[in-house]
Amino acid sequence: MRLRNLASIFCALLIAALGILSAPASAGDFPNQAITLIVGFPPGGGGDLYGRLLADAMSKSLGKTVVVENKPGAGGNIAADIVAKSRPDGYTLLLAMSGNIAVAPVVRGDSLPYKSPDDFEMIGAAVEAPHGLFVAKNSPFKTAKQFFEHAHEDEITVGSTSPGGAAHMGLEMIKLKTKAHLLYVPYRGSGPAVTDMIGGQIESFFATAPPLVSQVRGGALRLLAVTGEERNPSLPDVPTFKEIGIPVVVTQWYGLAAPKGTPREVVDILSKHLSKALKDPKVQKIIRQDGAVEKDLPTDQFTAYVKADIKGYRDNIDPATIAAIVP
Secondary structure (H helix, E strand, O other): OHHHHHHHHHHHHHHHHHHHHHHHOOOOOOOOOOOEEEEOOOOOOOOHHHHHHHHHHHHHOOOEEEEEEEOOOHHHHHHHHHOOOOOOOEEEEEEEHHHHHHHHHHHHHHHHHOOOOOOOEEEEEEEEOOEEEEEOOOOOOOOOOHHHHOOOOOOEEEEEEOOOOOHHHHHHHHHHOOOOOOOEEEEEHHHHHHHHHHHOOEEEEEEOOHHHHHHHHHHOEEEEEEEEOOOOOOOOOOOEEOOOOOOOOOOEEEEEEEOOOOOOOHHHHHHHHHHHOOOOOOHHHHHHHHHHHHEEEEEEHHHHHHHHHHHHHOOOHHHHHHHHHHH
16 A cells, blocks of 8 residues: 555655646746747748848847758748747747748638638747839839739739749739739749740749839839838838728738747747747848838737738638649
8 A cells, every 4th residue: 555655755846747748838937048040931932021020139138049940841831830830939930921921821711731810829920021013124014003904904914923922812802803914934043034024034023022123123023012001101102002902001020929828927038039039120120121111910910910911812802713732
């Protein structure tokens, strides 16, 4: 009997010890080690710039290094899945974006290996960038009005990247709202698409604007319209689609997320330092230089924003388009 009691006590102590070891870290000494930020782009590509910018600024603010780890593939979904399944202690974060957090659950549905936003604690939004409709400098289309008037009579080819990605889905929204004859031509990246557009193989390109703004300013491309609720301060002469009667306002956004179950105190600490980073004039200058803007939405506000964005995609994309992407 005594041996059985001792065995029971030992088992109880072992279970308690294992519970302590597996429990998420408290906020008392957070952070006490380096933080890893998982970015779903290769180095130098896509949102990697913003990931490294935020990691550097938050490293200085937190007093601990934030290391960027690139896990490209599947439009950022691989990175999101890794973080969703990581230990919820605040030391593994995701560069969340519209593609893997808002668009993927609509397009991929049950085939997505994580649930969004349910599998995450949303730390805060950080950057918002408009999508834009581009044409080459020698294009006959000088305005968006001319473009869509023509597209109602004859088909126009429109390149875009990543089938099922945020830009492609924005284009599909425009097609649905305008009933214009727009033929989507998929590309793996902006470089080949712009080369083909300048060479006349396609007539236009719809993509996230900042990577191409320098070519607009240099005169190689023309930007006819951008998404968003209001005109972009870096592109004051470019109308929004909303202005010209096309109610498509979805943008490419980036923020930070942690695995579900990360202690709220830890999430709040990270959110506070993200907001602090976004108030840094040097950070703002880099974000704004090519048409993006900082978007400081902490925790619950960010969660509400994500849910609204998901609903926006779900309500404004033709189900047949989604079925064609994911049979």
